[in-house]
Amino acid sequence: MNQEIPVAVLGAGGRMGSEAVRAVEAADGLTLVAALGSGDPLDTLVSAGARVVVDLTVPDATYRNVAFAVEHGIHAVVGTTGWTNERLADLGELLGENRATGVLIAPNFALGSVLATAFAASAARYFESVEIVELHHPDKVDAPSGTAARTAQLVSRARSAAGVPRSPDATASDPEGARGADVDGVRVHSVRLRGLMAHQEVLLGSPGEQLTIRHDSFDRASFMPGVLLGIRGVGSHPGLTVGLDGYLDLQLAGS
Numbered sequence: 485m486n487q488e489i490p491v492a493v494l495g496a497g498g499r500m501g502s503e504a505v506r507a508v509e510a511a512d513g514l515t516l517v518a519a520l521g522s523g524d525p526l527d528t529l530v531s532a533g534a535r536v537v538v539d540l541t542v543p544d545a546t547y548r549n550v551a552f553a554v555e556h557g558i559h560a561v562v563g564t565t566g567w568t569n570e571r572l573a574d575l576g577e578l579l580g581e582n583r584a585t586g587v588l589i590a591p592n593f594a595l596g597s598v599l600a601t602a603f604a605a606s607a608a609r610y611f612e613s614v615e616i617v618e619l620h621h622p623d624k625v626d627a628p629s630g631t632a633a634r635t636a637q638l639v640s641r642a643r644s645a646a647g648v649p650r651s652p653d654a655t656a657s658d659p660e661g662a663r664g665a666d667v668d669g670v671r672v673h674s675v676r677l678r679g680l681m682a683h684q685e686v687l688l689g690s691p692g693e694q695l696t697i698r699h700d701s702f703d704r705a706s707f708m709p710g711v712l713l714g715i716r717g718v719g720s721h722p723g724l725t726v727g728l729d730g731y732l733d734l735q736l737a738g739s
């Protein structure tokens with residue numbers, strides 16, 4: 485019989501955090517040993533004996549939380565956005581000093597979303613144009629979403645590797661930014677609307693045809709299978725992994 489994994493959740497009072505607490509408590513092979521809010525000391529992770537910490541906090545706190553975990557030999561599964569290239573580089577250096585520790589940073593834990601991104605990256609090599617529309621609830625603090633940014637990056641890499649040029653665009657004037665954000669040469673448009681949860685469309689077009697790859701999350705429960713997969717897998721993936729696809733048997737074009 486396998487030993488149960490002691491798990492701590494940071495950001496346990498938030499919408500995602502509280503869902504993660506319930507998922508860990510209900511999961512076989514996992515034991516919730518700590519559920520911390522923003523004012524709780526990180527030392528609790530050590531005293532509680534956590535082997536894996538799930539960080540679902542806020543961008544301003546996530547690096548400090550993960551660095552603390554790594555320094556204490558605790559694996560981390562991270563769903564918080566705000567990871568710049570500089571922060572990722574710093575984390576990589578820290579993990580180099582703690583080689584047995586694993587960190588998974590996942591822009592999206594919904595397995596359907598990970599698959600949709602993989603499909604989009606594969607398909608983008610065969611179309612002249614590609615743009616991304618991400619749609620979320622108005623309480624989301626960042627735009628574009630981390631999922632959309634990662635999708636754009638993988639799409640861009642796949643097209644570049646295949647020698648496909650940027651999407652044609654004759655726009656000469658856009659003072660209000662109507663053409664959206666430019667993420668590695670891919671246009672990303674963000675919608676914030678009450679009633680939405682988390683949705684993304686990748687629009688691919690060539691003369692005479694269009695392919696749309698869309699994923700919808702209607703409830704935060706959709707993220708929990710991916711969170712649990714990350715918790716169970718992070719210990720066997722030392723170092724830094726960005727994207728849940730790193731734990732799946734996928735061949736992401738451009739990755």
